[in-house]
Amino acid sequence: MLAVTTVPDIESVGIVGGSLGGLFQAVALAELGLDVTVWERSAGRPDDRGAGIVLQPSVAWFLRMFCGVDPDRISVPVTHRQFFSLDGKSHHTLMRQRMISWGAIYTSLRDRLDPARYHEGAQVTALVPRPEGVDVQVGGAVRSVDLAIIADGSASRHRRLVAPEGAPRYAGYVAYRGVIDEADLSQELSEVFRDRFSFYDGDRTQFLSYFIPGDLGTTAPGRRRMNWVWYVRADAAGLERITTDRNGTVHGLSLPPGLIAPQVHAELLDRARALLPGPMRELVEHTREPFAQAILDGHVSRMRAGRMLLTGDAAFVVRPHTAASVEKAAADAIALFTALLQVPSLDGALRAWEKNRLAEGTALHRHGIGLGDRLGLSSSEATQAAAAGPAA
Incomplete structure (x- = not known):
């Protein structure tokens, strides 16, 4: 402190x-x-599903100096960046980083702040x-x-x-996001992404994924979560369609987990099968509750x-x-x-x-x-x- x-x-x-x-x-x-x-x-405390974050220096310093929290204890290390081609093959470059969840940061800050100062x-x-x-x-x-x-x-x-x-302003594309408990992945698929920050850059699209802390901030292998983000272009009408939930409610700039309309979900799966490398397609298929947010400037x-x-x-x-x-x-x-x-x-x-x-x-x-x-x-x-x- x-x-x-x-x-x-x-x-x-x-x-x-x-x-x-x-x-x-x-x-x-x-x-x-x-x-x-x-x-x-x-x-109430917000749900942190899907909120993977690259741990950057100012955040790490803040957690250590102001909150007395060792950022390495609440983040997941990666050793390499992994780049996929459409056929599922990949190559690696050495790049050491740490990945953290939104919830781990939020909890560290709330635990440090006197509860009497915070009014929900x-x-x-x-x-x-x-x-x-x-x-x-x-x-x-x-x-x-x-x-x-x-x-x-x-x-x-x-x-x-x-x-x-x-x-x-709306930038013209959305980020589909998802989170999967590592225990729900096959050991073979989990190994593909182990210690990796993975990317696929396609035609006017990008998909990335990495492990983040699991429930209650655990970083133990097998108990983490896989976080993925898929950037997809969408015009204004497409954005409205994506962010209209299964009950017909229009959310505007984001769609919370658990509310994706069945037809939009089906189209997401079809798009993944057509456009993504096999391992990344499997991540989308394993995700029960994908959600989305508009990219803004x-x-x-x-x-x-x-x-x-x-x-x-x-x-x-x-x-x-x-x-x-x-x-x-x-x-x-x-x-x-x-x-x-x-x-x-x-x-x-x-x-x-x-x-x-x-x-x-x-x-x-x-x-x-x-x-x-x-x-x-x-x-x-x-x-x-x-x-x-x-x-x-």
Whole structure:
């Protein structure tokens, strides 16, 4: 853990959103001795099925230094990248990485944060700036804080208060995702993917897979989960069809596990049998509850308005090819923690933080678009819109 001194000019922080972006900020700022309150509009711990993440340096450092958690203990090592051709043959390159689950990170952060600071089922309905802080309205109550951090994700309801131009755009393709308990795989199939980060790059499509921790964060072989992601192009009508569930409810930008419409599932299986190498096709066939999410591009020109900040996906929504969405959220928190310690005034610290994080977010945003373009996944309209900058 880190030993710090009291930060001048600030005592209270309100965080809108209690997912990873908000939790990174809450844990770091609580270490500064600040009065931190998190409001999360959903209730109960979220389901982490399908949320495999490449463990990046800022996340690993944060877990070790702020949470007292050894990241190696809650992640799965890979030694090689494995590249498939359509006939099922593969070749390998040495590439040591570690893979973690969304749930393992979330649990580590929640366990570190004082439960009294975290309010579930609490929707922030308004943020009202004032000269030396922000009034946060939650239901019928109002809480005044010195600093408000907007961390309510890519579909942020409050982003417009800081960056009204920053609403994300659809990039023209979706990510189908799935998770399989390792125990449900044959030993032969499990061996194909053991210690491997596996890829297949086809015609305007990409499939990747790797093992992540299993239930309760276990990393023991045989008790892990196989995580796969398949990027597939879809126009606006196709996106609506994919994200309309078996009951006819349209979810818009994502489809939760267990709700895929039978016809969409059948088409996914047919597509896998026609377009994927054998081992990857088997992963899709073994998945009982595939789900999907739209790939978005989100870019802002500012991350601060007075005493309100944007962080995580409420600021920049970067494509998953970068493997940097969670890394970016952790780095946002580390940078704010550092700025508040090193810069004498609060306003000076916030200016320095914004300059640093805008540069990083802009670079990642452009990098992700470039990766999608090279894979042939982006629609021409999405590429043109991204090149033009944030939405008007």
